[in-house]
Amino acid sequence: MKVPNAHLAQVDREKIVNCLLNPAHRYGVSTARFFGEFGYRVETWEVLAAALREHVQRNEVSIVKESGFGPRYQVDGDLMAPDGRRPRLRTVWQMDQGQVAPRLITA
Numbered sequence: 001m002k003v004p005n006a007h008l009a010q011v012d013r014e015k016i017v018n019c020l021l022n023p024a025h026r027y028g029v030s031t032a033r034f035f036g037e038f039g040y041r042v043e044t045w046e047v048l049a050a051a052l053r054e055h056v057q058r059n060e061v062s063i064v065k066e067s068g069f070g071p072r073y074q075v076d077g078d079l080m081a082p083d084g085r086r087p088r089l090r091t092v093w094q095m096d097q098g099q100v101a102p103r104l105i106t107a
Helices: 013-020 029-037 042-058
Strands: 061-066 071-078 088-094 103-106
Touching: 013 029, 013 042, 042 071, 042 088
Parallel strands: none
Antiparallel strands: 061 071, 071 088, 088 103
């Protein structure tokens, strides 16, 4: 099963710049280090956003949980990195109640 409407997936700039690629973020330091090792940079945050949207479209859902705000979908699979490698990644997407597009919760 794929995330419903994965082709409409939303990845907010703030999620990437302030968390996923921010080495000063309280919880994001290891995530920023991980993504940095594969060539992702804050200056070109759109590259990671595009890769994450591709990730949710290509890979299958491994777990679905109800969050109280709508279903959350865990997706595991390869991510296409700028340096040509394909690290294994887990992303979590939520379909908020009343919305048609899933949004990135975390990676």
